[in-house]
Amino acid sequence: MVIAQTKISRKIAVIGAGAAGLVASKELIKEGHKVVVFERNSEVGGTWVFDPKTESDQLGLNPSRSLVHSSLCSSLRTNLPREAMGFRDYPFVAKEGEERDPQRFPGHREVLLYLGDFAGEFGVTELIRFETEVVRAGLVEEGKWEVRSTRRGGALVDDVNEVYDGVVVCNGHYTEPNVADIPGIDVWPGQQIHSHNYRVPVPFRGQVVVLIGSSFSAYDISRDIAGIAKEVHVASRSVTKEIPEKQLGYDNIWLHPMIDSAHDDGTVVFQDGSSALIDVILHCTGYKYNFPFLETSNIVDIDDNRVGPLYQHIFPPFLAPWLSFVGLPWKIIPFPMFELQSKWVAGVLSGRIQLPSQKMMMSNVEVFYSKQEDFGVPKRYAHDMSGCEFDYKDWLAGECGFPAAEEWRKQMYIASEENRVARLETFRDEWDDQHLVLQAQEDFLQYSF
Numbered sequence: 001m002v003i004a005q006t007k008i009s010r011k012i013a014v015i016g017a018g019a020a021g022l023v024a025s026k027e028l029i030k031e032g033h034k035v036v037v038f039e040r041n042s043e044v045g046g047t048w049v050f051d052p053k054t055e056s057d058q059l060g061l062n063p064s065r066s067l068v069h070s071s072l073c074s075s076l077r078t079n080l081p082r083e084a085m086g087f088r089d090y091p092f093v094a095k096e097g098e099e100r101d102p103q104r105f106p107g108h109r110e111v112l113l114y115l116g117d118f119a120g121e122f123g124v125t126e127l128i129r130f131e132t133e134v135v136r137a138g139l140v141e142e143g144k145w146e147v148r149s150t151r152r153g154g155a156l157v158d159d160v161n162e163v164y165d166g167v168v169v170c171n172g173h174y175t176e177p178n179v180a181d182i183p184g185i186d187v188w189p190g191q192q193i194h195s196h197n198y199r200v201p202v203p204f205r206g207q208v209v210v211l212i213g214s215s216f217s218a219y220d221i222s223r224d225i226a227g228i229a230k231e232v233h234v235a236s237r238s239v240t241k242e243i244p245e246k247q248l249g250y251d252n253i254w255l256h257p258m259i260d261s262a263h264d265d266g267t268v269v270f271q272d273g274s275s276a277l278i279d280v281i282l283h284c285t286g287y288k289y290n291f292p293f294l295e296t297s298n299i300v301d302i303d304d305n306r307v308g309p310l311y312q313h314i315f316p317p318f319l320a321p322w323l324s325f326v327g328l329p330w331k332i333i334p335f336p337m338f339e340l341q342s343k344w345v346a347g348v349l350s351g352r353i354q355l356p357s358q359k360m361m362m363s364n365v366e367v368f369y370s371k372q373e374d375f376g377v378p379k380r381y382a383h384d385m386s387g388c389e390f391d392y393k394d395w396l397a398g399e400c401g402f403p404a405a406e407e408w409r410k411q412m413y414i415a416s417e418e419n420r421v422a423r424l425e426t427f428r429d430e431w432d433d434q435h436l437v438l439q440a441q442e443d444f445l446q447y448s449f
């Protein structure tokens with residue numbers, strides 16, 4: 001890392017006005033860049049803009065389906081405590097107001113309001129072109145980027161082509177469903193849905209449902225529908241028992257290992273040998289990265305859900321710093337990570353912070369890939385930050401000349417994980433780390449709201 005005194009102002013396109021796009025824009029503005037934010041929705045917030053609509057293809061496989069961006073269900077509360085979840089420069093503190101939700105793990109609307117406050121506070125809102133979708137971002141000669149966008153205002157469609165010095169991709173990665181392969185599924189007559197299209201429990205009244213997955217979504221949705229469905233079966237890789245197990249505290253939730261096969265009489269057989277006549281299979285099986293607008297002549301591609309080659313999950317060595325991605329890593333506290341990635345991108349684009357040579361960045365990526373391979377980690381886990389999230393964030397902070405993550409935030413993350421395991425049903429309302437909440441609140445006093 002070299003930090004120079006002079007800064008060059010660039011013209012930058014930011015694609016997306018979710019949490020990543022908003023903080024990227026804030027940091028780019030602060031660094032002196034000229035920023036245009038493209039957002040195909042009519043408001044900021046991305047994932048956090050709850051949409052009661054679902055897609056025309058409930059499984060999300062048909063490329064010409066009607067698209068809905070957000071995957072939130074109506075009852076969703078955050079899975080992280082607000083103190084740890086918020087941006088470091090703009091803490092997610094409880095605010096007064098009729099619409100506000102002061103809970104430590106608030107409902108989704110509170111996160112949306114927080115992001116709206118953030119965009120207003122830092123002058124990002126006025127830079128956003130709403131209802132404007134980027135349909136192509138491609139490299140043109142002289143190393144510049146051509147961005148073609150389409151604005152839909154009623155029946156009018158307005159196509160615009162512009163040239164930018166750089167593009168920062170912040171389009172999110174919880175919209176393109178990944179579904180499980182199930183032997184026999186083609187003849188199985190029941191209904192299949194991806195959790196992307198789950199909103200409320202009502203359609204599952206009296207039904208026998210299988211949820212596939214072991215993530216927050218499978219956990220939350222199984223509880224959401226248990227009160228109304230006849231039976232809920234959860235098929236998860238993390239279950240290894242040889243007989244089905246009833247979920248403690250529930251009469252109708254059963255835990256199984258993965259599905260073995262599905263059959264034309266509607267039966268689903270699990271790997272524990274048990275079977276049930278199933279009405280609905282709900283895939284809580286995650287998402288795929290997707291950049292339909294990006295043209296890089298295959299310099300960047302997606303291989304088994306690994307986006308690459310990317311130096312530190314952000315810069316493609318051969319297109320750096322003019323193309324960057326903010327927000328790809330997962331199993332991480334997202335907002336503070338977006339913030340650090342954005343500070344780095346903004347500083348590198350202005351020339352204040354220097355990247356290593358292309359050759360060194362590429363060799364760093366190759367070392368990372370071969371380590372993953374040696375440990376038998378499939379490519380699709382390349383952006384999974386389990387176990388190394390704070391090392392990654394502290395490395396980014398170091399590059400930007402920003403302090404490492406606060407000790408209370410690190411401890412709170414661990415304490416929250418432990419609390420979730422210990423209090424599966426009540427972790428959002430009961431906890432033992434109040435001393436860390438007090439430390440966070442003390443720390444937040446340095447920021448004005």
Ligand code: FAD
Nearest residue numbers: 016018019020039040046047078079133134171172174327
């Ligand atoms: P998004 O929020 O998805 O924003 C991307 C934006 O890009 C959208 O507004 C979209 O309209 C826009 N866009 C996409 N393509 C284009 C285009 N071509 N042109 C113009 N605009 C475009 N995180 C937490 O911190 N705490 C939680 O409790 C939590 N719970 C979650 C629960 C669920 C069910 C899901 C799916 C995610 C959850 N997350 C949580 C993770 C959450 O996704 C991130 O916190 C964060 O909101 C992602 O922000 P983003 O900006 O990367 O993407």
